[in-house]
Each structure stands twice: as structure tokens, then as C-alpha cells.
Amino acid sequence: MIVLGRIVAPFGVGGWVKVHPFGDDPLSWRQMPQWWLSTDPDGKEWAPYTLKACREHGKGGIVASFAEVPDRNGAEAVTGYFVAAPRGALPKPEKDEYYWADLIGLEVFNAAGLSYGKVSGLLSTGAHDVLQIQDGDTERLIPFVAAYVTAVDTAAGKIVVEWDADW
Helix, strand or coil, X not given: CEEEEEEEEEECCCCEEEEEECCCCHHHHHHCCEEEEECCCCCCCCEEEXXXXXXXXXXXXXXXXXXCCCCHHHHHHHCCCEEEECHHHCCCCCCCCCCHHHHCCCEEEECCCCEEEEEEEEEECCXXXXXXXXXXXXXXXXXXXXXXXXXXXXXXXXXXXXCCCCC
């Protein structure tokens, strides 16, 4: 399962929910007739929900309605749940686009070949995504933008960045 976002609040009284997406094209999820919800993003217990409708709401956000969530009480019950889909149900990423799940675990190097550790997660700051890189007790935060990330090779398991070790 690829985690796509998280339900953050009910929206209205008709069972709609507001979703915070972990990516930049959440409207493409409308192509999936089912979404899977769980309280644990790393868990194995994903329940399928039938998508009734999905539309853009605000800058980068979406609202969605499910057949299994008929009213505001139901929407409140799924608030905080993570949204996911099996990899095969997702649209194929374009060139130089990646699902966050594909980046987690990759080793990060600078141009000189110095390892900074592995990607432990990503943060969405609104302006751009940020790589969380863990090397023992040291954590680095590097913006996931072309100015700093020069190469991503998921097959080789590595990311190359223009980032000084002292930053």
C-alpha cells in the first residue's frame, strides 16, 4: 500500500471529509473507484471505501465522499485515518516524479560521494517537500527541489544532493 494522504476533518454535514494529500496531484485519485483507509500507515489492516465523489478544495487540498460514510458522524469517525492505495491502482508517475514511499529508505549522498544517511520520511511544507534524512542520531532536512536534489535513482537506492555537510 502506498500512503497518499490523511483525512484531517469532516467537511459539511453530508459525510464529506477534508483530505491532506501527501503529493501534488490528488485529483488524479478520482480515477480510483476505491480508496483504502487505516489508522496506522504502516499497518496491514486497510479497509476499502467506495469513492462517491472527490473535488479540489482550497490550495492543494481535496474533499471526498464515500458510500460507507453517510453523514457527519461517519466523517468524524474516520478523521485521522490515512488514505492509501495498492501500487497497481495508482497512476504511473511522470518523469522526475516520485511517490514518497519510493523515496523512503534511499541513501543520500553529496556530489563527492559522502553519505548523509537514509531518507526516513518527508515533510510537506506547502512551498515544497523536504527530505528527512537520518544517520544515527543526526537528522538532516534537505528541500526536495531541483536546486538541491540532482539525481534520484530508485533502482540503485540512492539520491544525490548538492548539500554541504556543514549545513
